Amino acid sequence: MAKNEESTVVEASKIDARIPAGPLAEKWSNYKAHQKLVNPSNKRRLDVIVVGTGLAGASAAASMAEMGFNVKSFCIQDSPRRAHSIAAQGGINAAKNYQNDGDSVYRLFYDTIKGGDYRAREANVYRLAEVSSGIIDQCVAQGVPFAREYGGLLDNRSFGGAQVSRTFYAKGQTGQQLLLGAYSALSRQVGKGAVKLYSRYEMLDVVVIDGRARGIIARNLVSGKIERFFAHAVVVGSGGYGNAFFLSTNAMTSNASAAIQMYKKGAYFANPAYAQIHPTCVPVHGESQSKLTLMSESLRNDGRIWTPKRKEDAEAIRAGKLKAADLKEEDRDYYLERRYPAFGNLVPRDVASRAAKERCDAGFGVGNTGLAVYLDFSAAIERLGEDLVRARYGNLFQMYEKIVDENPYKTPMMIYPAIHYTMGGIWVDYELQTSVKGLFCIGEANFSDHGANRLGASALMQGLADGYFVLPYTIQNYLADQIQVPRMSTELPEFEQAEKDVNDKIKKLLSIQGKKSVDSLHRELGLIMWDFVGMGRNKAGLEIALEKIKEVRKEFWSNVYIPGKQDDMNNELEKALRVADFIEIGDLMARDALQREESCGGHFREEYQTPEGEALRNDEEFSFASCWKFNGDGVDPILLKEALDYEFIHRQQRNYKA
Amino acid sequence: MEKIINVTLKVWRQAGPKASGKFETYKLDNVSTDSSFLEMMDVLNEKLIGERKEPIAFDHDCREGICGMCSMFINGHPHGPDGEITTCQLHMRAFKDGETITIEPWRSAAFPVIKDLMVSRGAFDEIIQAGGFVSVNTGGVPDGNAIAIGKDIADEAMDAATCIGCGACAAACKNGSAMLFVAAKVSQLALLPQGKVEAAHRAKVMVAKMDELGFGNCTNTGACEAECPKNVSISHIARLNREFLSAKFRD
Numbered sequence: 001m002a003k004n005e006e007s008t009v010v011e012a013s014k015i016d017a018r019i020p021a022g023p024l025a026e027k028w029s030n031y032k033a034h035q036k037l038v039n040p041s042n043k044r045r046l047d048v049i050v051v052g053t054g055l056a057g058a059s060a061a062a063s064m065a066e067m068g069f070n071v072k073s074f075c076i077q078d079s080p081r082r083a084h085s086i087a088a089q090g091g092i093n094a095a096k097n098y099q100n101d102g103d104s105v106y107r108l109f110y111d112t113i114k115g116g117d118y119r120a121r122e123a124n125v126y127r128l129a130e131v132s133s134g135i136i137d138q139c140v141a142q143g144v145p146f147a148r149e150y151g152g153l154l155d156n157r158s159f160g161g162a163q164v165s166r167t168f169y170a171k172g173q174t175g176q177q178l179l180l181g182a183y184s185a186l187s188r189q190v191g192k193g194a195v196k197l198y199s200r201y202e203m204l205d206v207v208v209i210d211g212r213a214r215g216i217i218a219r220n221l222v223s224g225k226i227e228r229f230f231a232h233a234v235v236v237g238s239g240g241y242g243n244a245f246f247l248s249t250n251a252m253t254s255n256a257s258a259a260i261q262m263y264k265k266g267a268y269f270a271n272p273a274y275a276q277i278h279p280t281c282v283p284v285h286g287e288s289q290s291k292l293t294l295m296s297e298s299l300r301n302d303g304r305i306w307t308p309k310r311k312e313d314a315e316a317i318r319a320g321k322l323k324a325a326d327l328k329e330e331d332r333d334y335y336l337e338r339r340y341p342a343f344g345n346l347v348p349r350d351v352a353s354r355a356a357k358e359r360c361d362a363g364f365g366v367g368n369t370g371l372a373v374y375l376d377f378s379a380a381i382e383r384l385g386e387d388l389v390r391a392r393y394g395n396l397f398q399m400y401e402k403i404v405d406e407n408p409y410k411t412p413m414m415i416y417p418a419i420h421y422t423m424g425g426i427w428v429d430y431e432l433q434t435s436v437k438g439l440f441c442i443g444e445a446n447f448s449d450h451g452a453n454r455l456g457a458s459a460l461m462q463g464l465a466d467g468y469f470v471l472p473y474t475i476q477n478y479l480a481d482q483i484q485v486p487r488m489s490t491e492l493p494e495f496e497q498a499e500k501d502v503n504d505k506i507k508k509l510l511s512i513q514g515k516k517s518v519d520s521l522h523r524e525l526g527l528i529m530w531d532f533v534g535m536g537r538n539k540a541g542l543e544i545a546l547e548k549i550k551e552v553r554k555e556f557w558s559n560v561y562i563p564g565k566q567d568d569m570n571n572e573l574e575k576a577l578r579v580a581d582f583i584e585i586g587d588l589m590a591r592d593a594l595q596r597e598e599s600c601g602g603h604f605r606e607e608y609q610t611p612e613g614e615a616l617r618n619d620e621e622f623s624f625a626s627c628w629k630f631n632g633d634g635v636d637p638i639l640l641k642e643a644l645d646y647e648f649i650h651r652q653q654r655n656y657k658a
Numbered sequence: 659m660e661k662i663i664n665v666t667l668k669v670w671r672q673a674g675p676k677a678s679g680k681f682e683t684y685k686l687d688n689v690s691t692d693s694s695f696l697e698m699m700d701v702l703n704e705k706l707i708g709e710r711k712e713p714i715a716f717d718h719d720c721r722e723g724i725c726g727m728c729s730m731f732i733n734g735h736p737h738g739p740d741g742e743i744t745t746c747q748l749h750m751r752a753f754k755d756g757e758t759i760t761i762e763p764w765r766s767a768a769f770p771v772i773k774d775l776m777v778s779r780g781a782f783d784e785i786i787q788a789g790g791f792v793s794v795n796t797g798g799v800p801d802g803n804a805i806a807i808g809k810d811i812a813d814e815a816m817d818a819a820t821c822i823g824c825g826a827c828a829a830a831c832k833n834g835s836a837m838l839f840v841a842a843k844v845s846q847l848a849l850l851p852q853g854k855v856e857a858a859h860r861a862k863v864m865v866a867k868m869d870e871l872g873f874g875n876c877t878n879t880g881a882c883e884a885e886c887p888k889n890v891s892i893s894h895i896a897r898l899n900r901e902f903l904s905a906k907f908r909d
Contacts, residue, residue: 059796062796063795063796066795066796077719077725077727078717078727078778078779078780079779079780079782079783079823080783081725081726081783081786081823082719082720082725082726082727082823083725084719084720084725086720086724086725087720087722087724087725096802096803098803134797136802137799137800137801137802138794138796138797138799139802140799140802140805140852141792141794141799141800141852142791142792142794142852143791143792143815143846143847143850143852143853144819145812145813145815145816145819145846145850146802146812147812147816148806148807148808148809148812149809150809151806152806152807152808152809153803153806154802154803170816170819171816171820173724173820175724176724176820176822177816177819180819183786184786184790184791184792185791185794185796187783187786187787187790187791188787188791188793190783190787191787191788191789197783199780199783222772251719251720251721251725252718252719252720252721253719285660285690285692285693286660286690286692286693288690288693288697288698288700288701289697290694290696290697290700290721291721291722293721293722294722398742399722399723399747402723402740402743402747402749403694403747403749405692405749405751468796468797469796469797472796517704517707517708519700519704520704561707561710563707563710563711563712563713564712569674569715569772569773569776571713571715572707572713
């Protein structure tokens with residue numbers, strides 16, 4: 001163990017991602033050709049727990065049940081159909097090259113690696129691009145009504161960070177339709193008895209026996225009862241941790257608790273600093289704001305982003321003395337088109353977000369807070385007609401109008417960046433297995449494929465790739481060695497201890513009876529995160545964040561007030577358990593952002609930028625995935641590094657200008 | 659423009675499925691009309707917590723009108739008085755200063771109350787589990803462009819598929835019928851070649867499950883369509899009936 005110049009404890013042991021040997025394009029085929037499989041009669045004897053029913057969880061649970069495994073599926077909402085994947089609007093990428101515009105598996109791989117600012121694993125990303133085509137076929141077969149051309153073939157649109165049109169979509173509700181496809185496949189297996197569904201349940205711990213994950217402890221959210229569940233393997237697809245910021249585009253129950261419990265049981269937490277701030281969200285309206293609403297990136301296909309060219313115009317707009325429509329063309333600054341002529345309004349999300357922040361910080365922001373920029377469709381309406389714009393984006397425009405009470409066909413939309421997606425997550429190897437044997441992590445919850453920044457329409461692709469086509473294979477390589485293991489009793493001491501730990505934690509929380517509500521403490525944490533661990537980070541700010549998070553933790557554990565009882569439905573208790581873990585994730589994010597003395601993708605350290613204000617990577621020193629290892633409560637975690645070896649592509653500074 | 663209003667809320671409180679419920683009245687001042695309805699409920703709950711009282715339980719999740727988790731019968735309408743939106747998209751600008759707002763849970767025999775404004779909609783999942791899918795396994799499917807589907811057909815299927823499974827249709831129906839919900843899924847899949855193969859069988863098993871779970875019959879009042887936050891059309895019910903009859907003929 002060595003100490004670097006900061007206080008971070010760095011462990012030198014090598015992390016092995018178990019990437020198969022061979023040429024990039026052959027790794028996955030070779031893996032599948034040589035991996036171990038489980039024969040049908042043995043599958044029946046094996047139980048798998050899947051936590052989460054989003055795109056990754058539902059597709060994994062359905063696919064494994066189809067193969068013959070006994071699956072237990074856990075869902076925090078009242079129905080698997082409501083997982084937050086449902087809110088994804090714009091689309092899903094796939095390297096079909098239906099448009100004959102030069103797309104290929106390699107190009108999707110390359111765009112994803114470049115978009116992630118060269119901080120993802122080549123082998124994983126190549127596999128993702130490789131299986132992307134099959135996802136579209138699968139969804140079409142399920143009856144997902146993707147948009148089609150008049151000739152009856154599938155339609156595509158373009159998304160940020162790509163120069164081809166490879167995004168498949170279903171109006172502005174692609175996530176909904178893909179999730180309903182996975183949900184229908186899952187429901188079919190529930191109907192057949194191959195999946196036992198537990199809805200309104202929340203996982204509160206993972207049970208590890210002799211170094212292997214063997215089950216979970218979950219709380220029945222209706223009765224409040226704590227229950228134990230055994231399985232030969234545990235798969236977690238519980239989504240990202242963006243709600244650490246309190247205000248995010250995540251759903252209200254989206255949480256990091258499953259991830260934090262895995263981390264505390266020995267799974268590494270990788271790259272927590274990599275969080276994506278989405279450029280096109282409806283701006284904050286006031287103090288009672290509970291969440292932020294995303295406006296799909298697809299809007300940047302036809303919408304043009306601008307702020308006033310002159311500060312005095314921006315000031316007049318903020319004061320309500322001037323309207324956007326009053327500003328002549330030459331008085332508008334289409335700053336993305338100006339700065340990035342090649343990609344224009346379709347630069348990747350991190351670039352677009354920082355550019356908006358830069359304009360607003362410089363005093364050119366609009367809206368009553370000054371924290372907004374315009375997304376203008378007047379040129380598109382002129383070019384395409386209002387009907388076509390309505391056909392493409394109608395539901396998004398309606399959504400905007402209901403929130404803001406302004407008609408975006410007449411007045412430009414106002415948008416501002418908000419936290420949206422987390423690229424970091426539980427570390428997994430090539431097989432999507434965590435550093436705990438038998439514990440797998442899929443979808444947004446893992447860290448694997450997006451590097452330091454995710455491209456639009458790639459989250460749906462990754463969730464479904466993991467669930468339909470990757471995990472159902474790789475998990476067999478593990479389960480093949482478990483066929484001799486009989487089902488275990490949940491009376492074993494490890495289950496007993498895990499349940500006791502959960503009960504003790506709940507009792508402690510309920511006994512505090514302090515003065516602050518759970519939400520008010522969560523808001524305090526969120527403000528710290530946004531101010532110091534948000535779009536622009538620096539050393540001094542991150543050190544302040546770590547101190548302030550410590551204070552919030554202390555305040556939370558001594559002054560939170562939770563009404564109600566344990567053995568009853570208790571929303572405040574649920575939220576408190578989640579906030580306790582958001583505090584831990586906040587700490588990890590700040591720690592990771594502090595040690596990573598470079599800028600890459602969604603992680604922008606103000607000290608490290610080019611003269612033009614672009615992210616300045618440091619491949620010499622930071623070409624690694626940071627893996628945080630839990631070292632006990634109240635003790636600093638240990639940093640391990642997985643080296644990222646770029647064998648196949650040459651790293652460059654990302655350039656979206658030319 | 660933002661205004662500040664004061665409202666009186668009559669909220670249904672019910673401790674559990676078997677407990678008897680009643681309305682409680684709360685006054686809430688200084689509500690921003692830019693707040694969403696659920697943000698107003700958050701403020702009320704924060705106030706109750708501050709008074710050491712139990713907050714009101716209600717379902718909600720995405721808060722952007724797509725997950726279908728939020729419910730609430732507001733002033734006699736599922737998802738409130740404003741059209742084409744869910745409760746989470748309803749904003750306080752839809753209410754007047756001094757107004758009394760009545761908030762109840764979904765009232766439908768097949769949706770038992772869990773607590774306060776929260777109901778169980780597990781019956782909808784059971785209907786889907788009975789047959790609301792295309793019977794394909796993962797893998798081994800043809801290329802996505804192997805079967806051309808007319809744009810108008812795909813668009814109509816998409817309109818049906820827009821259903822968010824919130825239950826407003828059954829809650830609005832005087833018979834407590836789930837016909838619009840069932841029809842939306844049957845119609846979506848019957849329209850597409852991929853789902854056409856099983857269309858009649860699907861209609862039969864989903865309707866049978868719906869009847870078994872205690873949903874009422876459809877008498878074509880159209881209340882479901884009027885209250886549907888996603889504008890799902892009752893024309894889909896006609897398609898469901900056609901598929902259902904064709905299944906019956908085959909029996």
